[in-house]
Amino acid sequence: MNDHYPLKIFIVEDDVWYSSMLEYHLSLNPDNQVTKFHTGQSFLDALHQRPDIVTLDYSLPDINGDAILKEITERSPDSKTVIISGQENIKIAIDLLKKGAYEYIVKDEDAKDRIWNTLQHLRENLELKKELEELKEEVARKYDFSKVIIGNSYNIRKMFGLMEKAAKANITVSVTGDTGTGKELVAKAIHYNSSRKNQPFVAVNVAAIPKDLLESELFGHEKGAFTGSVARRIGKFEEAHKGTLFLDEIGEMEVSMQAKLLRVLQEKEITRIGSNEIVKIDVRIIVATHRNLTEEVKKGNFREDLYYRLLGLPIHLPPLRERENDVLLIAKHFIEDFCRENKFNRKSLSPEASKKLLGHAFPGNVRELKSVIELACVMTEGDEILPEHLNVMSANIIENFALKDATLKEFNIKLIQYYLDQFNYDVMKVARKLDVGKSTIYRMIQNKELYVNKNYSYPEGILN
Numbered sequence: 001m002n003d004h005y006p007l008k009i010f011i012v013e014d015d016v017w018y019s020s021m022l023e024y025h026l027s028l029n030p031d032n033q034v035t036k037f038h039t040g041q042s043f044l045d046a047l048h049q050r051p052d053i054v055t056l057d058y059s060l061p062d063i064n065g066d067a068i069l070k071e072i073t074e075r076s077p078d079s080k081t082v083i084i085s086g087q088e089n090i091k092i093a094i095d096l097l098k099k100g101a102y103e104y105i106v107k108d109e110d111a112k113d114r115i116w117n118t119l120q121h122l123r124e125n126l127e128l129k130k131e132l133e134e135l136k137e138e139v140a141r142k143y144d145f146s147k148v149i150i151g152n153s154y155n156i157r158k159m160f161g162l163m164e165k166a167a168k169a170n171i172t173v174s175v176t177g178d179t180g181t182g183k184e185l186v187a188k189a190i191h192y193n194s195s196r197k198n199q200p201f202v203a204v205n206v207a208a209i210p211k212d213l214l215e216s217e218l219f220g221h222e223k224g225a226f227t228g229s230v231a232r233r234i235g236k237f238e239e240a241h242k243g244t245l246f247l248d249e250i251g252e253m254e255v256s257m258q259a260k261l262l263r264v265l266q267e268k269e270i271t272r273i274g275s276n277e278i279v280k281i282d283v284r285i286i287v288a289t290h291r292n293l294t295e296e297v298k299k300g301n302f303r304e305d306l307y308y309r310l311l312g313l314p315i316h317l318p319p320l321r322e323r324e325n326d327v328l329l330i331a332k333h334f335i336e337d338f339c340r341e342n343k344f345n346r347k348s349l350s351p352e353a354s355k356k357l358l359g360h361a362f363p364g365n366v367r368e369l370k371s372v373i374e375l376a377c378v379m380t381e382g383d384e385i386l387p388e389h390l391n392v393m394s395a396n397i398i399e400n401f402a403l404k405d406a407t408l409k410e411f412n413i414k415l416i417q418y419y420l421d422q423f424n425y426d427v428m429k430v431a432r433k434l435d436v437g438k439s440t441i442y443r444m445i446q447n448k449e450l451y452v453n454k455n456y457s458y459p460e461g462i463l464n
Contacts, residue, residue: 006031007123011053012043013084015252018107022055025112026119033080040068050076053122055115058085058096066099073100080122082115148189149182150333151326155318159186162315168195171451172312175288180365180435181317183288184248191244196284199243202236207249207437214257216273219264225274237270237281244284250310251291255303262306320362320369327357330366335385336374345383352387360392363415364435368392415448416441425452 013019019036027034037043040063051192074080080102085427093104105111166173167190175183191201209217220235264270269278287310296302305390335347362368376389431438444450
């Protein structure tokens with residue numbers, strides 16, 4: 001409890017002696033700002049000052065206590081009302097509590113102590129509420145669009161415009177972009193700038209959950225629904241009720257599960273596994289994928305009806321190589337953050353180092369840039385980062401691949417093949433280097449898009 005949290009207290013009491021006693025008692029805490037009113041009308045005339053707490057004599061001579069309580073709840077809903085009555089009438093007390101009174105106290109020898117304790121509890125509640133509001137404001141500031149995604153390029157400014165539209169409307173949003181571009185940050189920024197910002201934001205990475213557990217993860221299950229379900233579990237849809245559910249890598253969802261998801265989105269209700277109870281949900285959906293879902297629909301890997309249900313407002317997060325000079329703005333931000341966190345002297349990029357960054361394709365996008373910059377801050381002895389401190393692939397790699405006019409898919413295939421050759425076909429090393437899922441590389445091998453050494457050990461069925 002914070003004893004220094006100030007309380008504005010209005011005492012509404014026609015008994016002059018009793019009101020003076022309360023004023024003296026409550027003013028023992030110097031942080032309390034206490035004001036007395038001897039009539040209901042004089043109090044109502046001052047209600048616009050919005051007191052934190054009102055101690056209200058239920059039996060005033062000019063206005064009924066019910067009428068005053070109604071005015072308080074309508075005109076100053078955040079004010080807490082403590083009813084003080086000369087009669088111990090349980091029926092009246094229950095009725096007043098239902099109508100919005102915080103407490104009902106009978107005037108007896110213990111009344112002043114009960115009032116004091118009640119105010120102490122209110123002080124704690126108000127302090128917690130204040131801290132919660134400050135945290136919410138901090139989150140809102142943190143997810144200001146321009147702070148979440150650093151940049152001033154045309155593509156980024158265009159994306160900000162779409163994010164603002166998404167935040168103002170309760171529309172499904174589909175975020176696309178390469179791995180490492182920051183799709184979840186975009187989803188959070190939309191949520192925390194929307195009307196649902198005070199409700200939960202729940203993120204689910206579809207690709208990271210085993211296919212046989214995904215239904216339980218999303219919809220929940222009852223105790224005994226299957227082997228190992230020892231208790232009821234609430235699913236992510238229920239967790240996100242009134243808020244936002246972010247489904248990352250939605251393109252990895254199996255077709256059978258897609259049908260169940262489609263039904264939930266259409267009916268706005270879920271049924272936990274092992275239950276017949278229907279649970280209504282109110283959830284805003286944001287999905288993300290690095291796949292081309294249009295192509296996945298054509299291949300039969302993604303349901304066309306679900307695709308159109310999820311498309312909503314499409315927002316494309318451009319890769320770093322398409323963001324002009326943003327790479328230098330982001331690099332500067334990462335340098336400042338890393339130096340501050342590690343108590344390093346302030347560092348800067350040399351002109352040659354800046355040129356090297358601008359010439360790099362950054363297949364790993366912002367994640368790769370962050371890794372490169374943090375390592376450079378450690379490696380440099382002085383206050384200037386030089387080209388040799390930047391551990392990036394040669395800026396001429398595109399020319400080396402002879403793919404200047406290639407599609408993004410062709411470039412990615414060639415890039416992964418390049419590292420497979422460099423790392424002796426070790427998929428795990430390549431996945432870590434490029435920050436891509438090993439399952440993605442295995443799938444490309446299965447599809448004959450990549451060539452590997454057949455003598456190397458791979459999971460069963462990969463080379464068939």
